[in-house]
Amino acid sequence: MSHPPVSVPHDHGACVHEALARAQTICDARGVKLTPLRGQVLEIVWRSHKPAGAYEVLDELQKVHKAARPPTVYRALEFLEAEGLIHRIESQNAYLGCIEAGAPHSSQFLICRGCGAAEEIADRELDAAIAVAAKRARFKAERKTVEISGLCARCT
């Protein structure tokens, strides 16, 4: 049940709905709590395929939760990232919903400077190439991040 490329039009409401349902299932299975607050933050992050900054999330969150403050958001984002439900896009200090939540995987993104969208690619071969490169340097890899920026098919 893999996600279609974000650059092709699709029913994004379904993206969001499925991501939330999936997150709920995962959290239940793990015995951790996807509280309403966390769910709202996850939903906000998922609203688009463009990475959302913490303060962008905060602005949105405050529309339904006036008391929200930066720590509120950062805690929720930290939880969601720890559970593998979102990824942090390091080159943008921003967050994006994970398309393969539940399956441990490295973070690989194609970030379009034209439309701003970021597409997660879960490329096994790339992942393997990274593992090899790390091994070659006798480095114990724990977290692997790939961020490729450029132009997506539609923006070329």
Place this chain on the structure above:
Amino acid sequence: MSHPPVSVPHDHGACVHEALARAQTICDARGVKLTPLRGQVLEIVWRSHKPAGAYEVLDELQKVHKAARPPTVYRALEFLEAEGLIHRIESQNAYLGCIEAGAPHSSQFLICRGCGAAEEIADRELDAAIAVAAKRARFKAERKTVEISGLCARCT
């Protein structure tokens, strides 16, 4: 003339000296100016194999240049990065001297959470794997960043 792994002891003074000389040569060849200020910033970044934050650089710079302010540092860093003399480590908002200055290449790092050092690996196969992954998604890659964090050989 490749750099030894940073995790093995080496004459780091030589690292710095060579990096500066090389930078001068490159800038001369390109007709751009490695001004004293830029040279000082480059030297500061090169002082260790741990990525240096902009404000860390600022603190050091102020020891010899009291008037320095954030824009001073950011401009120099921007110049140095544009000329490929340093890399920005996105996951740390920090900068590190490039070991292959002059040769265009993607940014690939092994970042040790034990000692804080970051080692640049100029891995051709990894670079190729990224290119393939991007092509597969019909994405025009312009900038490729790989940041692998974990433990280096000495910290394991």
Place this chain on the structure above:
DNA sequence: CGGGCAACGTTACATTGTAACGCTGCTGCG
């Protein structure tokens, strides 16, 4: 010899991220 530009100075501010402590409501146990 002066117009134009790159580099740098300077001020002020914007954005992003955290420390620290308190409150509350649930949960598990005597």
Place this chain on the structure above:
DNA sequence: CGCAGCAGCGTTACAATGTAACGTTGCCCG
């Protein structure tokens, strides 16, 4: 039941990182 302990969240204040905007200086070239 009654309450200790803890996760989650509220709240305040601040730290760290990054930039806009404009002024000044000195060099190069016409």
